[in-house]
Structure formats: C-alpha cells, structure tokens
Amino acid sequence: MENVQTNITKSDFQIDGQVKWCAGCGSYAILAAVQKALPATGVTKENVVFVSGIGCSSRFPYYMKTYGFHTLHGRAIPIASGLKSARPDLNVWITTGDGDSMAIGGNHFIHMIRRNLDLNVLVFNNKIYGLTKGQYSPTTPFGAVTKSSPDGTIEKPFEPGELVMGAQGTFFARVIDKEIKGMEEVIIAAAKHKGTSIVEVLQNCVIFNDATHECIIGKDVKDDRTIYLEHGKKMIFGKNRDKGLILDGNDLRVEKIGENGVTLDDILVHDKTIQNPNIHYMLARMSYPDLPVAIGVIRSVEQSTYDALLQQQVDEAVANTKIHNVLDLLNSGKIFDI
Amino acid sequence: MENYPKKIQELEEVVIKFAGDSGDGMQLTGTQFSDLSASFGNDLLTFPDYPSEIRAPQGTIAGVSGFQVHIGGKEIQTPGDLADVLIAMNPAALKTNMKWIKQGATIIIDIDNFDDSHYKKADYVEDPFEDGSLEGFAVIKAPITSLTRSIVKELNLGIDQKTADKTRNQFVMGILLWLFNKDLTTVEEFLAKKFIKKPILITINHAVLRAGHSYAETVEAIATQFNVLPAKGKKGKFRQITGNQATAWGLLAGAEKAGLKLFLGSYPITPATDILQELCAKKHLNIKTFQAEDEIAGICTAIGASFGGHLGATSTSGPGLSLKTEAAGLAVITELPLVIVDVQRGGPSTGLPTKTEQSDLLQAIHGRHGESPMPVIAASSPGNCFDYAFMACKIAVEHMTPIILLTDGYLANGTELWRIPDYENMKKIIPPFVKDNDPDYYPYKRDEQKLNRFWAIPGQEGLRHRIGGLEKADVTGEVSHDSYNHQVMTNYRADKIKRIANYIPEQEIIGNKDGGELLVIGWGGTYGALNSAVQDLRKEGYNISLAQFNYIFPLPKNTEEVLKKFKKRIVCELNLGQFADYLRTQFPQYPYLQFNKVQGLPFFISELKEKFIEIIKEK
Numbered sequence: 001m002e003n004v005q006t007n008i009t010k011s012d013f014q015i016d017g018q019v020k021w022c023a024g025c026g027s028y029a030i031l032a033a034v035q036k037a038l039p040a041t042g043v044t045k046e047n048v049v050f051v052s053g054i055g056c057s058s059r060f061p062y063y064m065k066t067y068g069f070h071t072l073h074g075r076a077i078p079i080a081s082g083l084k085s086a087r088p089d090l091n092v093w094i095t096t097g098d099g100d101s102m103a104i105g106g107n108h109f110i111h112m113i114r115r116n117l118d119l120n121v122l123v124f125n126n127k128i129y130g131l132t133k134g135q136y137s138p139t140t141p142f143g144a145v146t147k148s149s150p151d152g153t154i155e156k157p158f159e160p161g162e163l164v165m166g167a168q169g170t171f172f173a174r175v176i177d178k179e180i181k182g183m184e185e186v187i188i189a190a191a192k193h194k195g196t197s198i199v200e201v202l203q204n205c206v207i208f209n210d211a212t213h214e215c216i217i218g219k220d221v222k223d224d225r226t227i228y229l230e231h232g233k234k235m236i237f238g239k240n241r242d243k244g245l246i247l248d249g250n251d252l253r254v255e256k257i258g259e260n261g262v263t264l265d266d267i268l269v270h271d272k273t274i275q276n277p278n279i280h281y282m283l284a285r286m287s288y289p290d291l292p293v294a295i296g297v298i299r300s301v302e303q304s305t306y307d308a309l310l311q312q313q314v315d316e317a318v319a320n321t322k323i324h325n326v327l328d329l330l331n332s333g334k335i336f337d338i
Numbered sequence: 339m340e341n342y343p344k345k346i347q348e349l350e351e352v353v354i355k356f357a358g359d360s361g362d363g364m365q366l367t368g369t370q371f372s373d374l375s376a377s378f379g380n381d382l383l384t385f386p387d388y389p390s391e392i393r394a395p396q397g398t399i400a401g402v403s404g405f406q407v408h409i410g411g412k413e414i415q416t417p418g419d420l421a422d423v424l425i426a427m428n429p430a431a432l433k434t435n436m437k438w439i440k441q442g443a444t445i446i447i448d449i450d451n452f453d454d455s456h457y458k459k460a461d462y463v464e465d466p467f468e469d470g471s472l473e474g475f476a477v478i479k480a481p482i483t484s485l486t487r488s489i490v491k492e493l494n495l496g497i498d499q500k501t502a503d504k505t506r507n508q509f510v511m512g513i514l515l516w517l518f519n520k521d522l523t524t525v526e527e528f529l530a531k532k533f534i535k536k537p538i539l540i541t542i543n544h545a546v547l548r549a550g551h552s553y554a555e556t557v558e559a560i561a562t563q564f565n566v567l568p569a570k571g572k573k574g575k576f577r578q579i580t581g582n583q584a585t586a587w588g589l590l591a592g593a594e595k596a597g598l599k600l601f602l603g604s605y606p607i608t609p610a611t612d613i614l615q616e617l618c619a620k621k622h623l624n625i626k627t628f629q630a631e632d633e634i635a636g637i638c639t640a641i642g643a644s645f646g647g648h649l650g651a652t653s654t655s656g657p658g659l660s661l662k663t664e665a666a667g668l669a670v671i672t673e674l675p676l677v678i679v680d681v682q683r684g685g686p687s688t689g690l691p692t693k694t695e696q697s698d699l700l701q702a703i704h705g706r707h708g709e710s711p712m713p714v715i716a717a718s719s720p721g722n723c724f725d726y727a728f729m730a731c732k733i734a735v736e737h738m739t740p741i742i743l744l745t746d747g748y749l750a751n752g753t754e755l756w757r758i759p760d761y762e763n764m765k766k767i768i769p770p771f772v773k774d775n776d777p778d779y780y781p782y783k784r785d786e787q788k789l790n791r792f793w794a795i796p797g798q799e800g801l802r803h804r805i806g807g808l809e810k811a812d813v814t815g816e817v818s819h820d821s822y823n824h825q826v827m828t829n830y831r832a833d834k835i836k837r838i839a840n841y842i843p844e845q846e847i848i849g850n851k852d853g854g855e856l857l858v859i860g861w862g863g864t865y866g867a868l869n870s871a872v873q874d875l876r877k878e879g880y881n882i883s884l885a886q887f888n889y890i891f892p893l894p895k896n897t898e899e900v901l902k903k904f905k906k907r908i909v910c911e912l913n914l915g916q917f918a919d920y921l922r923t924q925f926p927q928y929p930y931l932q933f934n935k936v937q938g939l940p941f942f943i944s945e946l947k948e949k950f951i952e953i954i955k956e957k
Binding site (some may be wrong): 017046047049051052053054061062064065067068069070071075077078079080082083084086107310313317320321324325327329330331335337338 | 373376377568569572573574575576577578587590591594599601603620621622623624625628630632634639640642643645646664665668670757758759762796797798799800801802803805806807808816817909
C-alpha cells in the first residue's frame with residue numbers, strides 16, 4: 001500500500017456502465033460497501049485488483065473500476081494466489097460465492113488459508129446456486145428442498161468459519177448484506193489485515209433463495225438471534241442487551257444477566273487477537289436456534305504471510321549469490337573444456 | 339608378479355549398462371564414468387532406467403534399476419540400443435537385462451550374490467550358469483562383495499559391514515577403469531571431493547577403487563582392454579545436462595531475455611518434477627516458484643502471475659495436462675503469455691509413469707473445449723530442451739498466447755554432453771507492453787502483423803481494465819454476447835496462432851534437400867534414433883532423408899514443399915500414429931506410411947533401419 005492517495009473517493013471505483021444483478025440482489029449493497037471502504041484503506045486506484053471465479057458474486061470485478069480478472073469456476077483463489085505471490089505490492093481481492101469457494105474451489109480455499117497469503121476474500125453466502133438457477137450449495141441447510149434436492153438435501157452444510165479455523169485461518173468476519181455501514185468497517189479491517197482475510201457475507205438471493213437468512217436477521221428477531229462482536233467488549237446481545245455468552249465446560253452458553261446468579265462480570269470479553277483459535281471456532285459456529293449468530297470480526301491474528309516469506313527468500317538468495325544471471329549459471333559447476 | 343599380456347582394442351563407441359538394486363549406487367557409478375569420459379573428450383548420452391517403486395524389495399526383478407551410458411569417438415545421439423558391457427550386481431539385474439545386451443557382450447557380475455536365495459528372488463528356475471543362457475558372453479565373475487568387505491576390514495578403521503557394502507560400486511568402477519584403460523586419478527579426486535566432510539569414507543572408497551582396478555588387471559577372465567578415442571570435431575565448452583534441467587534453464591533464459599521475472603506454478607508429477615525442483619533452487623536469479631495444491635492450481639497461479647506481468651510457466655506430465663486444460667482455455671481467451679511444459683510419459687491414466695511415450699500430441703494440439711488454438715512445439719534432444727523452452731517463452735510473450743512445449747521422459751532424464759550456448763548472442767524477447775496513461779489503449783486492440791493484444795499490468799497508471807473468461811468485444815474488451823463479435827474474436831484467435839508460422843524457422847531436410855526416395859518423418863524426442871538410423875543407411879548408399887519436426891502447431895510454412903519432394907513418406911513416432919493423422923488432416927493429398935511403438939521405450943536404431951530398408955526395397 002504505497003503512495004497513499006488521500007484524494008480518492010468512492011466514485012473512483014465506480015464504472016460508467018450498467019451493473020447487471022437482479023433487482024434487490026444483496027450484491028448491490030456489497031458493491032457499494034466495497035467502493036466506500038476502499039479509499040479508507042490507503043490503496044491507490046491502480047494497485048487494487050479484483051479477481052473472481054464463476055457465479056453471481058463473480059461478476060463483481062466487471063463492476064469495479066480497477067484492474068480485474070473474471071476467471072474460472074472455483075479458480076479465483078489460485079489465480080489470485082499466483083498474482084499476489086508474484087506481486088506482493090498489489091492489493092488483491094477475491095469475490096466468490098458459497099458454491100465457487102466451498103464446492104468446486106474448496107481445495108484451493110483451505111490451502112490459501114493455510115498459506116496465509118495476504119488476500120482479501122469476500123464470500124457471498126446465499127446458500128444456493130443462483131447463476132444456474134437454484135440448486136443446493138455446500139452451505140444449504142440439511143433437508144432443504146431445492147431444484148436439485150426435491151426430496152430435501154441429505155448433506156450436512158459447511159459453516160465457512162469452521163473451515164477457516166480448521167485451516168488455521170488468521171482472519172474471519174461475518175457481515176450482513178443489508179448493513180452497509182457494518183460491512184464497510186469490516187471490509188476496512190479485512191483490507192488492513194496482513195494475511196488471508198475471509199469475510200462471509202450473509203447475502204440474500206431474491207430469486208432462488210429469498211429470505212434464507214430472515215430467520216436470523218429479520219427485523220423482529222435479529223436482536224435476539226445475532227450478536228455483534230467488538231474487540232475488548234463483553235459479548236452481550238438481545239433486545240434489552242441483557243443476554244451474554246459464558247464458557248460452560250467445553251462450549252459456549254447463553255445466560256441472562258441478573259438471573260441464576262449471573263452478573264456482567266461472568267460474561268466473556270471478545271478478544272479477536274488471541275492465537276489459540278478455540279473460542280473463535282466456537283463463536284464462528286454458533287447457529288440458530290441454539291445460539292446467536294456472531295456478526296463482526298471474530299478472529300484477527302498476526303502471522304507471517306506466504307507472499308512476504310517468499311519475497312524474503314528471493315531477496316536473500318539474490319543478495320547472497322555469485323550467480324547473478326543466466327550467463328553465470330551456464331558457466332557454473334562442472335564444465336568440460338575440450 | 340608379471341601381468342598377463344593383454345591386448346587393447348580400439349572402439350568407435352561403447353554402451354555400458356549398470357544394473358542393480360535401487361540402493362546399489364549404480365547411477366552414481368554411471369555418472370562418474372560418464373563424467374570421466376566427458377573430460378577425456380568422448381561424446382556421450384546417458385539414460386536412467388528406474389522402476390516406479392522407490393525401493394522395491396532387494397534382489398527382486400521389480401527392484402532393478404539401471405543406468406545406461408553410451409560414449410563414443412563420434413557424435414552420440416542415443417543412449418544406444420543394446421549394451422556392450424553389462425554390470426549386474428545380482429541375478430535379478432542380470433535376468434532383466436539379458437535381452438538388452440549385444441551377443442558376445444562383456445558381463446561383469448558380483449558372483450557373491452549368485453546363490454540359491456538370490457536366484458529364488460529373481461525367479462530363476464535354473465542356475466543361469468548351467469542353463470546355457472550365458473554361452474557366448476564374456477562373463478567376469480567378480481567376488482565384489484567379499485573382496486570389498488575384506489579390504490575394508492583390513493583397513494582396521496572400525497567400519498561396519500553396511501557401510502563397507504556401500505562402497506561396492508567403487509570396486510565396479512575400478513574394474514571399468516582398467517577395462518577402458520583409464521587413469522584412476524580423476525575418480526579419486528571426485529571421491530575426495532564428494533566425501534570431503536568424512537575423510538574416513540575417502541580412505542575406504544579409494545582402497546576399494548584400487549582393489550577393483552588391481553583385480554581387473556590380474557584376473558585372467560579379462561583378456562581385452564578397450565580404448566574409446568575422443569570425439570573428433572567436438573571442441574569447445576560443454577557440460578552434462580538432462581532434458582529437465584535444460585528445460586528449466588531455457589525458461590530462465592527466456593524470462594531474462596524478455597526482461598521479465600519467471601514464475602513457475604507446478605505440482606509434482608513424474609517425470610516432470612525435476613523442472614520444479616531445479617527452478618525452486620534458482621531464487622537467486624530473482625524468480626519465484628509455487629508448489630501448488632494440485633495441477634489446476636499450478637497452472638492457475640502461473641496465469642495469475644502472467645496477469646501481474648511475470649512470465650508464468652507450469653510443468654507437468656500427461657495426466658496433469660488433462661487437469662490443466664480448462665485453465666489453458668482461459669489463457670487462450672484472455673490472451674496472456676504462459677508456457678505449459680508437458681513431459682510426456684506412457685498413458686493413459688497413470689500408465690507407465692517412469693517410461694517414455696509421445697502420446698500426448700493430439701491432446702496438446704486439440705485437447706481443449708471450444709475453438710481454443712494454442713501453439714505446440716517439441717524439443718528433440720536433452721540439450722535442445724533449452725532452446726525450445728526459450729522459443730516457447732519467445733512465442734508466448736511476443737504473440738501473447740499460452741503455448742505447450744512437449745518433451746518426454748526419455749529427453750527429461752537423459753543426459754547429453756551439451757555445448758554451452760552463445761547466450762550473449764541469443765535473440766532478445768520483446769514483450770508488447772503498453773506505456774502508462776496511453777490514451778489509445780484498449781484491452782483487445784491488436785497488433786496489425788501478429789494480431790496479439792497488448793499487455794497492460796496492474797499497477798500501471800491509466801490502464802485499469804478487466805479481462806476474463808467471458809467473450810469480449812473486439813477492441814474495447816467489454817463483455818459481449820454479440821454473435822457476430824464472437825465470430826470475429828474466434829477468427830482473430832485462430833489467425834493469431836496461424837501467423838506464428840511467419841516467425842519460426844522453415845523445416846529442414848537432413849539428407850537429400852531436393853527430394854528423393856524415402857522421407858523419414860519424426861517429431862520431438864525421437865530425433866537421435868531416427869537421425870542415427872538415417873545416417874547409417876545413407877552411408878550404406880540408401881536414398882533416405884529425415885525431417886524431424888520441432889514446430890508442430892503451426893507447422894513450418896514450407897512443410898508441404900518438404901513432403902511433396904519425396905516418393906515415400908514414413909512417419910515414425912512413439913504412439914499409434916498421432917502425428918501421421920495430424921499430417922493427413924493438414925496435407926491429405928499425400929499418403930503416409932507409419933512406424934509406431936508403444937513399449938515405454940525409445941526407438942532402437944536397428945529396428946528403424948530394418949523397417950526403412952524394407953520400405954525402400956518395396957516396389
């Protein structure tokens with residue numbers, strides 16, 4: 001993030017042409033949040049690259065006035081990995097969906113995270129295949145009836161956060177597509193994190209899976225079924241802010257403050273920076289109806305990144321060699337002068 | 339004691355096969371011997387023959403690995419059909435190699451390993467010394483193991499038997515040095531260097547080496563010493579290089595001459611892995627490698643790097659090439675430079691992973707969805723893998739296209755005494771870059787001659803643009819589903835590749851340039867065998883010529899001229915006739931005879947000559 005341009009604004013990232021998602025699609029809000037967030041991350045217009053795979057989410061680069069690469073189904077990750085490894089100076093983003101990143105691109109997803117490449121990944125999780133018109137995805141709930149599961153799915157869904165923790169991820173956050181302000185803050189945090197930042201966006205597909213997240217984020221239920229995490233703050237939630245999370249044995253439990261002898265002091269404080277991922281894992285997998293769904297930055301820890309280590313190895317090798325070019329190489333080692 | 343008088347026989351060339359258990363160090367002995375021959379001025383080619391199991395049970399047929407060295411006082415172009423000398427460390431090694439040695443060959447065996455238990459492991463039903471199978475061969479029954487052990491024991495250095503046994507290959511080396519009338523010094527120096535950190539190993543290896551030499555000198559069974567004279571006309575600076583190493587270096591050269599940084603994204607696969615290993619140890623040349631999670635990620639990381647302005651490359655073998663094809667199509671439509679190296683092996687599927695074949699040709703030319711033209715070139719000797727890897731970079735960068743470079747297991751693992759190229763005078767590669775803020779830049783605006791688009795790199799000012807797998811509008815590069823535009827873009831992509839023919843050399847005829855009786859047609863790695871056979875027959879007075887193709891798609895512009903000058907054409911390849919079929923589609927007006935082999939082995943000169951004579955004599 002060199003040459004910080006202070007004068008860039010949202011409009012610098014807006015294209016002149018038309019954006020073509022379905023009316024009411026959650027992707028519009030994500031686009032707006034990204035365009036608003038980018039100027040605050042210290043990037044230059046030319047150093048931002050958006051890479052995507054295939055799916056509705058993956059049209060994103062065409063709607064960003066940056067360098068962009070719309071690639072193959074599932075392959076945004078390795079293409080972005082190559083780009084970032086070759087060019088650590090670039091600010092590289094991946095937009096992907098639940099099918100793109102967790103089905104066909106699932107292998108790349110875990111390996112990117114394990115390597116901790118400094119990539120920013122927005123996972124548009126609408127729990128359905130939209131572009132192919134309504135088949136179940138790896139995040140579709142067990143039993144859901146879709147076009148390819150007329151009798152209900154018989155597969156347990158992935159929880160993206162569990163994969164992130166399982167692959168030793170260093171940054172995981174969850175946001176809601178209609179909350180642009182919250183999304184913007186998390187996107188800035190993701191951009192600033194050195195390492196693979198995974199941002200799961202609970203996104204609505206108005207056509208094929210409308211209201212899939214409503215049981216959690218619907219107006220009437222949201223306060224009691226979600227918890228907004230803030231680093232260093234007590235993990236409390238509820239319409240009356242009277243419920244909190246405590247650690248009970250090996251699991252998290254919801255307690256009402258003031259009942260059963262539970263006081264505010266008993267409620268856990270969120271620490272996104274602890275290296276041990278156990279609590280982050282528990283927070284990431286909290287789900288309705290047993291526990292509130294965690295929103296915000298769940299994990300953000302510092303670790304070395306693949307791209308920086310690779311560059312370091314190259315720089316050290318270049319500094320410590322007597323073979324500086326191909327001509328030197330050709331004449332090195334065992335030569336037979338006949 | 340006076341030595342027996344022994345005669346010295348001059349040889350123009352000799353083929354030596356080293357065979358034993360994978361752990362017997364036969365490859366090291368073979369390499370030592372070839373190094374020694376190279377410094378003496380012999381031309382040479384070597385070829386390892388190893389099983390796909392890393393360490394199969396000792397003494398069994400499956401565990402035999404070999405290393406063949408062909409040295410000569412003339413130009414050596416193959417590792418040799420059959421061996422003049424076989425070193426067999428156990429019965430399994432002998433049994434496996436009996437069909438690969440010449441009648442009357444010298445066979446050196448470790449007699450200590452020829453007992454009932456070893457015969458059983460090697461599935462010998464009868465004692466090979468009694469079943470007549472060794473009649474007519476000069477068998478040297480050397481007690482290699484027992485003599486080595488007793489020499490090491492006499493040194494009284496407290497060396498255990500296992501360590502002592504590891505020096506048996508030096509006993510063999512000693513015998514060979516005497517047999518080929520060579521001095522001990524070079525090998526002694528080599529050993530001193532190799533074990534510089536363990537002087538005790540220098541002492542025992544030297545002792546065993548000398549013991550082997552004295553043994554050969556005194557034993558009655560060895561009646562003749564051989565002398566292979568230095569190669570005439572082979573003057574200059576040389577090094578030994580394998581095809582894989584030369585490929586890796588060619589990629590380095592291509593990137594450097596283009597002023598680009600090389601980026602190799604790859605996944606380990608036999609027999610291509612050495613390219614990855616070679617390049618990941620070359621970071622000091624300011625290049626990067628990425629060992630990906632799979633073949634697909636291998637090519638995709640390379641495409642990402644090319645998008646970022648590096649020279650992206652990926653290395654693989656047949657099954658990996660299949661996995662990469664979707665991404666190769668993306669590189670076709672985004673028109674990014676990318677070098678795909680396919681080191682062919684026996685297929686389909688896992689097939690014969692350690693053996694050679696030329697059966698990926700049609701996959702390379704056609705194996706993608708959609709109209710997806712991609713240039714294909716092939717190397718034809720271990721050393722010229724360097725030149726064709728360089729050319730692959732040049733075509734990829736200057737024409738903005740992915741390209742497939744075909745080598746094969748035979749070239750990849752074979753070693754050649756390679757003349758160090760005149761690197762400073764090699765051509766430059768000029769990437770079609772765009773200047774910052776160029777107001778006329780459009781992602782799909784093309785060069786009028788080559789039809790390539792131009793290369794704007796993320797980070798450049800005023801050139802922000804988006805590319806991708808969806809069809810793009812001519813010039814502007816906006817997403818376009820327009821039917822007429824798709825025709826235009828498809829035609830551009832096809833024409834761009836066809837026009838590469840204007841930038842590659844014409845096809846050469848070795849032999850009768852103005853045409854003649856029989857044209858032997860080959861491509862890629864069969865060059866050494868085909869050329870040796872053709873040269874031999876020409877010396878015998880036959881009207882026969884060779885056209886060995888390195889540029890496959892597009893073909894050189896004069897290909898039809900070459901084909902039409904000859905009465906008969908025979909296409910020889912290590913598959914069931916893929917290049918022949920390809921020529922039939924390109925030039926259906928000519929009939930093509932075929933000679934094909936799919937045994938995981940290179941052509942033998944003898945079988946080629948036999949076939950060619952038969953065809954010439956047919957009226």
